[in-house]
Amino acid sequence: MLAGLFAIMTWGMPREQVQAAETYTIGTDVTFAPFEFADKHNQYVGIDIDLLNAIAATEGFKVEWKPVGFNAAVQSLEAGQVDGVMAGMSITPERQAKFAMSDPYYQSGIAMAVARDATIKGLKDLRGKRVAVKTGTASADFANANKAKYGFTTVTFDDSNNVYQDVTTGNSQACFEDFPVMQYGIATGVALRVTNKTPYAANNYGIAVLQSHRQDLLVKINAGLKKLRANGQYDKIVAKYLGDGSQASQAAKTKKTQEGDRSFWGLLQANRATLWAGLVQTLELTVVGILCATVVGILVGLLGVVPNKVAQGVATTFIYIFRGLPMIVLALFIYTGVPGLIHTKIPAFVAGIITLTLNEGAYTAAFVKGGIGSVDGGQMEAARSLGLPWTKAMRRVILPQGLRIMIPSFINQFIITLKDTSILSVLGLLELTQTGKIIIARNMEGFKIWTMVALIYLVIITLLTWLSNYIQKKVR
Amino acid sequence: MTQPRIEMKNVRKHYGHNEVVQGVDLKVEDNEVVVLIGPSGAGKSTVLRMMNGLETTTAGEILIDGTDIAKPHVNIDKVREKIGMVFQHFNLFPNLSVLGNVTLAPVELGLMDKAQADQEARHLLDVVGLADKVDARPASLSGGQKQRVAIARALAMHPDIMLFDEPTSALDPEMVGDVLAVMRKLAADGMTMVIVTHEMGFAKEVADRVVFFGDGQILEQGTPTQLFEHPQHERLQSFLEKVLEA
Numbered sequence: 001m002l003a004g005l006f007a008i009m010t011w012g013m014p015r016e017q018v019q020a021a022e023t024y025t026i027g028t029d030v031t032f033a034p035f036e037f038a039d040k041h042n043q044y045v046g047i048d049i050d051l052l053n054a055i056a057a058t059e060g061f062k063v064e065w066k067p068v069g070f071n072a073a074v075q076s077l078e079a080g081q082v083d084g085v086m087a088g089m090s091i092t093p094e095r096q097a098k099f100a101m102s103d104p105y106y107q108s109g110i111a112m113a114v115a116r117d118a119t120i121k122g123l124k125d126l127r128g129k130r131v132a133v134k135t136g137t138a139s140a141d142f143a144n145a146n147k148a149k150y151g152f153t154t155v156t157f158d159d160s161n162n163v164y165q166d167v168t169t170g171n172s173q174a175c176f177e178d179f180p181v182m183q184y185g186i187a188t189g190v191a192l193r194v195t196n197k198t199p200y201a202a203n204n205y206g207i208a209v210l211q212s213h214r215q216d217l218l219v220k221i222n223a224g225l226k227k228l229r230a231n232g233q234y235d236k237i238v239a240k241y242l243g244d245g246s247q248a249s250q251a252a253k254t255k256k257t258q259e260g261d262r263s264f265w266g267l268l269q270a271n272r273a274t275l276w277a278g279l280v281q282t283l284e285l286t287v288v289g290i291l292c293a294t295v296v297g298i299l300v301g302l303l304g305v306v307p308n309k310v311a312q313g314v315a316t317t318f319i320y321i322f323r324g325l326p327m328i329v330l331a332l333f334i335y336t337g338v339p340g341l342i343h344t345k346i347p348a349f350v351a352g353i354i355t356l357t358l359n360e361g362a363y364t365a366a367f368v369k370g371g372i373g374s375v376d377g378g379q380m381e382a383a384r385s386l387g388l389p390w391t392k393a394m395r396r397v398i399l400p401q402g403l404r405i406m407i408p409s410f411i412n413q414f415i416i417t418l419k420d421t422s423i424l425s426v427l428g429l430l431e432l433t434q435t436g437k438i439i440i441a442r443n444m445e446g447f448k449i450w451t452m453v454a455l456i457y458l459v460i461i462t463l464l465t466w467l468s469n470y471i472q473k474k475v476r
Numbered sequence: 477m478t479q480p481r482i483e484m485k486n487v488r489k490h491y492g493h494n495e496v497v498q499g500v501d502l503k504v505e506d507n508e509v510v511v512l513i514g515p516s517g518a519g520k521s522t523v524l525r526m527m528n529g530l531e532t533t534t535a536g537e538i539l540i541d542g543t544d545i546a547k548p549h550v551n552i553d554k555v556r557e558k559i560g561m562v563f564q565h566f567n568l569f570p571n572l573s574v575l576g577n578v579t580l581a582p583v584e585l586g587l588m589d590k591a592q593a594d595q596e597a598r599h600l601l602d603v604v605g606l607a608d609k610v611d612a613r614p615a616s617l618s619g620g621q622k623q624r625v626a627i628a629r630a631l632a633m634h635p636d637i638m639l640f641d642e643p644t645s646a647l648d649p650e651m652v653g654d655v656l657a658v659m660r661k662l663a664a665d666g667m668t669m670v671i672v673t674h675e676m677g678f679a680k681e682v683a684d685r686v687v688f689f690g691d692g693q694i695l696e697q698g699t700p701t702q703l704f705e706h707p708q709h710e711r712l713q714s715f716l717e718k719v720l721e722a
Binding site: 376378379381382383384385386387388389392396397400401404 | 528530553554556557558559560561563565567568569570571580581584585626629630633
């Protein structure tokens with residue numbers, strides 16, 4: 001049944017590799033300035049973005065960027081959902097074994113940053129301290145390799161901003177981050193300072209592509225990179241974001257990408273269009289999700305009350321599995337797990353809708369089944385004793401009574417669905433929560449931006465509640 | 477002699493190891509009014525509910541106009557169209573008006589069009605004395621009124637047989653008379669009826685035959701005079717003593 005559902009939902013989707021051999025889908029991080037980040041116009045910019053676009057122009061192919069977050073990008077590559085990943089990715093032996101890695105395009109290393117007034121000077125001062133790192137990064141590997149030696153513990157986050165925040169709030173005493181990224185953050189206003197002059201564990205960034213692209217995309221990337229280095233374009237791109245390498249010139253460069261007015265209203269004005277786009281995506285997910293989940297939920301709920309052991313078993317199993325799985329696990333399973341199984345890409349929006357349909361559908365099915373079950377058994381007996389077949393008795397007598405019982409549960413479920421769309425930000429969907437993360441990744445104004453996002457959710461939920469109550473009154 | 481309306485042959489029902497109906501043989505002829513009496517738990521309601529398939533049968537045959545409904549794959553809906561049932565707790569459909577309750581089955585099953593069913597329902601509601609409640613909601617009716625709507629609802633299908641499962645047990649005493657009056661009228665019109673009741677006076681007056689149940693078996697049956705004036709079985713004698721005392 002599940003396979004059938006996927007088949008239906010993926011049917012008719014454009015297969016990118018068929019339609020244009022020249023366009024490659026590249027996954028990237030959402031919050032890895034100065035390599036990739038959304039500027040104040042919500043356009044993706046950064047060293048990675050500009051560099052690959054320039055390579056593509058030289059070598060005659062097109063790039064479709066998928067800013068889904070570092071982990072999701074790597075998982076998408078593993079699942080064959082994207083052709084490559086460029087996200088300040090260090091070249092490691094493991095990655096070279098798994099993917100086709102390009103020639104190095106940027107030398108980096110690890111910076112240790114601490115609060116401005118902290119006394120920590122080097123790795124030796126970390127004994128008994130807690131260090132924040134971003135999951136799946138070279139910094140995280142470095143921290144794990146050294147924590148026994150220097151006697152510190154680690155805590156991991158998905159976003160750089162959360163890593164820095166953990167240090168500024170004092171929960172962690174230090175963080176490890178890629179050197180240029182840390183410098184960018186500080187230039188933007190993060191209240192930390194870098195302790196080391198030269199990077200620890202110097203390493204090289206490379207572009208990872210699918211093994212199957214070793215003969216085409218990888219060759220083009222390496223050739224293009226060589227040309228850009230030779231003709232000086234490479235240096236121009238790097239200088240555009242990092243200046244001459246000094247903190248002051250970087251701060252000056254950074255300023256150009258930032259909002260001028262840092263007040264609440266100023267930020268709201270500057271990000272109005274971006275937040276609006278996020279809200280629209282959230283509403284699209286919510287409306288389509290509610291519709292699909294309600295249809296599936298009612299069907300499965302009805303299956304659960306059909307006088308047939310097999311049908312009831314199917315319904316019970318559906319509810320058991322999809323109510324039991326955390327939604328984030330289900331979302332990642334569908335988006336990055338299933339494509340490997342069925343050899344078809346699933347667009348993030350479709351994966352999000354499938355996730356909502358299965359998860360919210362399971363909850364809906366449970367209360368539909370319960371609502372029908374709570375109708376007095378004498379009602380079915382009376383209807384059947386008149387000669388009405390089961391389906392007619394269900395439709396004309398039991399369902400109208402059961403639905404009335406279920407109305408509050410439906411309203412509750414709609415509100416939960418709206419809130420649960422925020423979980424789909426792990427798929428890189430640019431809904432409200434993800435939009436908030438991206439804005440914060442640029443300007444580091446966590447408090448103000450999350451306040452805006454929270455207020456928008458509250459307004460929408462209030463409107464949804466009013467609408468539901470109005471409908472409820474009409475029905476009664 | 478014509479075929480009996482209902483014929484039960486050695487009917488049994490188990491709930492796990494508990495045998496609640498232990499080999500019942502019972503015939504109900506056309507136009508006959510049969511009243512089932514006995515202490516609670518004796519199996520009389522179960523036997524009644526088996527007559528339209530609301531309870532499954534473990535063993536035996538239940539012939540309704542010659543069709544064995546105890547067999548699997550019987551079109552039970554067709555059989556039920558010809559058997560009306562009235563419940564202790566009325567079981568009116570609260571989502572429909574009084575008229576909607578009465579017209580639902582004939583219209584849904586395509587026996588009549590809506591206009592015809594409405595007309596028929598108004599007539600039946602008039603017969604049971606509720607012509608003025610046509611548009612009322614069931615929730616606004618008294619128990620006695622609800623039960624009379626339930627009878628009209630069953631009659632709308634033009635049944636050959638009417639089953640009554642303790643139709644007055646849930647009613648306030650002053651409501652019982654109206655319901656019994658309707659049933660009396662039905663009996664006088666020649667309806668075949670099987671009634672489970674504790675109204676002994678009514679049984680005496682209306683029944684052609686009274687059947688006494690005990691422990692899932694028929695212990696004694698006969699005319700009201702035979703059973704009420706000359707009870708043979710010891711259990712029946714003590715049952716009547718208790719009931720008539722009260």
